[in-house]
Amino acid sequence: MKKISVAEEFQHIDAFWSPRQVGELNGQLVKFVRLKGQFEWHKHTDEDEMFWVMEGRLTIRLRDGDIVLGPNEFFIIPRGVEHMPVCEDECRVMLFEPAATKQYGD
Amino acid sequence: MKKISVAEEFQHIDAFWSPRQVGELNGQLVKFVRLKGQFEWHKHTDEDEMFWVMEGRLTIRLRDGDIVLGPNEFFIIPRGVEHMPVCEDECRVMLFEPAATKQYGD
Numbered sequence: 001m002k003k004i005s006v007a008e009e010f011q012h013i014d015a016f017w018s019p020r021q022v023g024e025l026n027g028q029l030v031k032f033v034r035l036k037g038q039f040e041w042h043k044h045t046d047e048d049e050m051f052w053v054m055e056g057r058l059t060i061r062l063r064d065g066d067i068v069l070g071p072n073e074f075f076i077i078p079r080g081v082e083h084m085p086v087c088e089d090e091c092r093v094m095l096f097e098p099a100a101t102k103q104y105g106d
Numbered sequence: 107m108k109k110i111s112v113a114e115e116f117q118h119i120d121a122f123w124s125p126r127q128v129g130e131l132n133g134q135l136v137k138f139v140r141l142k143g144q145f146e147w148h149k150h151t152d153e154d155e156m157f158w159v160m161e162g163r164l165t166i167r168l169r170d171g172d173i174v175l176g177p178n179e180f181f182i183i184p185r186g187v188e189h190m191p192v193c194e195d196e197c198r199v200m201l202f203e204p205a206a207t208k209q210y211g212d
Contacts, residue, residue, distance in 0.1 A: 001168075001173075001181075001184065001187075002173075002181075003173050003174075003175055003179050003180065003181045004180050004181070005178065006178040006179070007178065023182050024182070025154035025202065026134060026153060026154050026203075026204050028132060030156070030180075030182075047132060048131035048132050049131070050129065050131055050136070062107075067107075067108075067109050068109075069109055072111065072112040072113065072160070073109050073110065073111045073112070074109065074136075075107075075108075075109045075110070076131045076136075078107065096131065096202070097132075098132050
Protein backbone atom coordinates (compact mmCIF):
# COMPACT_ATOMS: atom_id res chain seq x y z
CA MET A 1 0.00 0.00 0.00
CA LYS A 2 1.49 3.28 -1.05
CA LYS A 3 0.26 6.69 -2.03
CA ILE A 4 0.32 7.79 -5.65
CA SER A 5 1.59 11.19 -6.76
CA VAL A 6 0.41 12.68 -10.04
CA ALA A 7 3.72 14.44 -10.67
CA GLU A 8 5.76 11.30 -10.02
CA GLU A 9 3.64 9.04 -12.19
CA PHE A 10 3.71 11.36 -15.18
CA GLN A 11 7.51 11.22 -15.13
CA HIS A 12 7.13 7.62 -16.29
CA ILE A 13 4.87 8.42 -19.22
CA ASP A 14 6.72 9.23 -22.43
CA ALA A 15 4.17 8.52 -25.11
CA PHE A 16 0.86 10.12 -25.92
CA TRP A 17 -2.33 8.06 -25.94
CA SER A 18 -0.66 5.39 -23.84
CA PRO A 19 -2.50 5.14 -20.49
CA ARG A 20 -0.54 4.12 -17.41
CA GLN A 21 -2.44 2.20 -14.75
CA VAL A 22 -1.87 3.86 -11.39
CA GLY A 23 -4.52 2.27 -9.22
CA GLU A 24 -7.28 -0.32 -8.98
CA LEU A 25 -10.34 -0.45 -6.78
CA ASN A 26 -13.55 -2.42 -6.93
CA GLY A 27 -12.74 -3.74 -10.39
CA GLN A 28 -12.17 -0.22 -11.73
CA LEU A 29 -8.86 1.09 -12.99
CA VAL A 30 -7.35 4.52 -12.42
CA LYS A 31 -5.12 5.52 -15.31
CA PHE A 32 -3.07 8.57 -16.20
CA VAL A 33 -2.62 9.52 -19.81
CA ARG A 34 -1.00 12.25 -21.88
CA LEU A 35 -3.13 13.32 -24.82
CA LYS A 36 -2.25 15.40 -27.86
CA GLY A 37 -4.03 15.53 -31.17
CA GLN A 38 -7.13 13.51 -31.73
CA PHE A 39 -8.32 9.98 -31.14
CA GLU A 40 -10.91 8.18 -33.21
CA TRP A 41 -14.64 8.02 -32.72
CA HIS A 42 -15.53 5.07 -30.50
CA LYS A 43 -17.84 3.89 -27.77
CA HIS A 44 -17.85 1.43 -24.91
CA THR A 45 -21.06 -0.56 -24.95
CA ASP A 46 -20.98 -1.70 -21.33
CA GLU A 47 -18.74 0.77 -19.53
CA ASP A 48 -19.05 4.35 -18.36
CA GLU A 49 -15.77 6.26 -18.58
CA MET A 50 -14.58 9.30 -16.66
CA PHE A 51 -12.15 11.90 -18.01
CA TRP A 52 -10.64 14.18 -15.35
CA VAL A 53 -8.39 16.92 -16.70
CA MET A 54 -5.37 17.75 -14.58
CA GLU A 55 -3.44 19.94 -16.99
CA GLY A 56 -4.33 21.51 -20.30
CA ARG A 57 -7.61 21.62 -22.12
CA LEU A 58 -9.51 18.70 -23.58
CA THR A 59 -12.41 18.68 -25.97
CA ILE A 60 -14.62 15.62 -25.92
CA ARG A 61 -16.56 15.51 -29.13
CA LEU A 62 -19.98 13.92 -28.88
CA ARG A 63 -22.40 13.40 -31.74
CA ASP A 64 -24.63 16.14 -30.34
CA GLY A 65 -22.00 18.68 -29.31
CA ASP A 66 -18.65 19.25 -27.67
CA ILE A 67 -17.67 19.20 -24.00
CA VAL A 68 -14.62 21.34 -23.24
CA LEU A 69 -12.75 20.53 -20.04
CA GLY A 70 -10.09 22.59 -18.27
CA PRO A 71 -8.03 21.70 -15.21
CA ASN A 72 -10.05 20.25 -12.36
CA GLU A 73 -13.06 19.54 -14.48
CA PHE A 74 -14.37 16.12 -15.36
CA PHE A 75 -16.94 14.47 -17.55
CA ILE A 76 -18.47 11.01 -17.42
CA ILE A 77 -19.22 9.46 -20.79
CA PRO A 78 -22.16 7.11 -20.33
CA ARG A 79 -21.88 3.64 -21.80
CA GLY A 80 -22.87 3.43 -25.43
CA VAL A 81 -22.21 7.10 -26.19
CA GLU A 82 -19.86 7.75 -29.09
CA HIS A 83 -17.04 10.13 -28.30
CA MET A 84 -13.74 11.42 -29.63
CA PRO A 85 -11.16 13.16 -27.39
CA VAL A 86 -9.30 16.02 -29.05
CA CYS A 87 -6.69 18.48 -27.85
CA GLU A 88 -4.45 20.72 -29.86
CA ASP A 89 -1.84 21.06 -27.13
CA GLU A 90 -0.83 18.47 -24.58
CA CYS A 91 -3.38 17.64 -21.96
CA ARG A 92 -2.93 15.41 -18.88
CA VAL A 93 -5.88 13.35 -17.86
CA MET A 94 -7.00 10.82 -15.28
CA LEU A 95 -9.21 8.07 -16.66
CA PHE A 96 -11.49 6.01 -14.50
CA GLU A 97 -13.03 2.96 -16.08
CA PRO A 98 -13.73 -0.73 -15.52
CA ALA A 99 -10.87 -3.15 -15.98
CA ALA A 100 -12.69 -4.59 -19.01
CA THR A 101 -12.65 -1.33 -20.99
CA LYS A 102 -10.87 -1.41 -24.35
CA GLN A 103 -9.11 1.79 -25.39
CA TYR A 104 -10.50 1.79 -28.91
CA GLY A 105 -14.00 0.80 -27.86
CA ASP A 106 -16.01 -2.17 -29.00
CA MET B 107 -24.78 15.08 -19.51
CA LYS B 108 -22.70 17.95 -18.24
CA LYS B 109 -19.19 18.53 -17.11
CA ILE B 110 -18.38 18.92 -13.43
CA SER B 111 -16.13 21.65 -12.10
CA VAL B 112 -14.36 21.18 -8.78
CA ALA B 113 -14.50 24.88 -7.94
CA GLU B 114 -18.21 25.13 -8.69
CA GLU B 115 -19.19 22.03 -6.74
CA PHE B 116 -17.33 23.08 -3.62
CA GLN B 117 -19.33 26.31 -3.54
CA HIS B 118 -22.30 24.13 -2.61
CA ILE B 119 -20.58 22.40 0.29
CA ASP B 120 -20.90 24.21 3.59
CA ALA B 121 -20.35 21.50 6.17
CA PHE B 122 -17.33 19.39 6.94
CA TRP B 123 -17.52 15.59 6.72
CA SER B 124 -20.59 15.83 4.55
CA PRO B 125 -19.78 14.32 1.14
CA ARG B 126 -21.55 15.67 -1.93
CA GLN B 127 -22.17 13.23 -4.75
CA VAL B 128 -20.90 14.73 -7.99
CA GLY B 129 -20.89 11.76 -10.32
CA GLU B 130 -21.73 8.10 -10.80
CA LEU B 131 -20.26 5.52 -13.13
CA ASN B 132 -20.37 1.76 -13.20
CA GLY B 133 -22.03 1.62 -9.79
CA GLN B 134 -19.31 3.77 -8.24
CA LEU B 135 -19.86 7.23 -6.78
CA VAL B 136 -17.62 10.25 -7.11
CA LYS B 137 -17.97 12.53 -4.10
CA PHE B 138 -16.38 15.76 -2.97
CA VAL B 139 -15.92 16.41 0.71
CA ARG B 140 -14.43 19.05 2.97
CA LEU B 141 -12.54 17.58 5.90
CA LYS B 142 -11.27 19.22 9.07
CA GLY B 143 -10.36 17.54 12.32
CA GLN B 144 -10.59 13.81 12.66
CA PHE B 145 -13.04 11.09 11.84
CA GLU B 146 -13.39 7.83 13.71
CA TRP B 147 -11.63 4.53 13.09
CA HIS B 148 -13.67 2.43 10.70
CA LYS B 149 -13.44 -0.01 7.83
CA HIS B 150 -15.48 -1.07 4.82
CA THR B 151 -15.61 -4.85 4.64
CA ASP B 152 -16.50 -5.14 0.97
CA GLU B 153 -15.42 -1.87 -0.61
CA ASP B 154 -12.12 -0.29 -1.58
CA GLU B 155 -12.11 3.48 -1.14
CA MET B 156 -10.02 6.13 -2.86
CA PHE B 157 -9.02 9.45 -1.29
CA TRP B 158 -7.72 12.03 -3.76
CA VAL B 159 -6.52 15.28 -2.18
CA MET B 160 -7.25 18.43 -4.16
CA GLU B 161 -6.39 21.06 -1.56
CA GLY B 162 -4.68 20.87 1.81
CA ARG B 163 -3.01 17.98 3.52
CA LEU B 164 -4.64 14.81 4.75
CA THR B 165 -3.29 12.14 7.04
CA ILE B 166 -4.84 8.72 6.74
CA ARG B 167 -4.07 6.79 9.89
CA LEU B 168 -3.72 3.07 9.42
CA ARG B 169 -3.06 0.55 12.17
CA ASP B 170 0.46 0.07 10.88
CA GLY B 171 1.39 3.66 10.06
CA ASP B 172 0.25 6.93 8.56
CA ILE B 173 -0.14 7.96 4.93
CA VAL B 174 0.22 11.70 4.40
CA LEU B 175 -1.32 13.11 1.22
CA GLY B 176 -0.82 16.54 -0.34
CA PRO B 177 -2.50 18.05 -3.38
CA ASN B 178 -2.67 15.73 -6.38
CA GLU B 179 -1.84 12.67 -4.38
CA PHE B 180 -4.17 9.77 -3.76
CA PHE B 181 -4.39 6.61 -1.75
CA ILE B 182 -6.62 3.57 -2.13
CA ILE B 183 -7.69 1.97 1.13
CA PRO B 184 -8.25 -1.72 0.44
CA ARG B 185 -11.45 -3.28 1.72
CA GLY B 186 -11.24 -4.45 5.30
CA VAL B 187 -8.42 -2.10 6.29
CA GLU B 188 -9.14 0.09 9.30
CA HIS B 189 -8.46 3.76 8.74
CA MET B 190 -9.04 7.18 10.24
CA PRO B 191 -8.75 10.40 8.19
CA VAL B 192 -7.25 13.34 10.07
CA CYS B 193 -6.38 16.90 9.10
CA GLU B 194 -5.62 19.83 11.32
CA ASP B 195 -6.54 22.42 8.69
CA GLU B 196 -9.20 22.14 6.03
CA CYS B 197 -8.58 19.68 3.28
CA ARG B 198 -10.63 19.13 0.10
CA VAL B 199 -10.90 15.61 -1.14
CA MET B 200 -12.45 13.53 -3.89
CA LEU B 201 -13.77 10.17 -2.75
CA PHE B 202 -14.32 7.31 -5.09
CA GLU B 203 -16.26 4.36 -3.75
CA PRO B 204 -19.09 1.95 -4.53
CA ALA B 205 -22.63 3.22 -4.10
CA ALA B 206 -23.07 0.76 -1.22
CA THR B 207 -20.32 2.29 0.93
CA LYS B 208 -21.41 3.60 4.33
CA GLN B 209 -19.55 6.65 5.62
CA TYR B 210 -18.95 5.25 9.09
CA GLY B 211 -18.05 1.79 7.86
CA ASP B 212 -19.64 -1.49 8.78
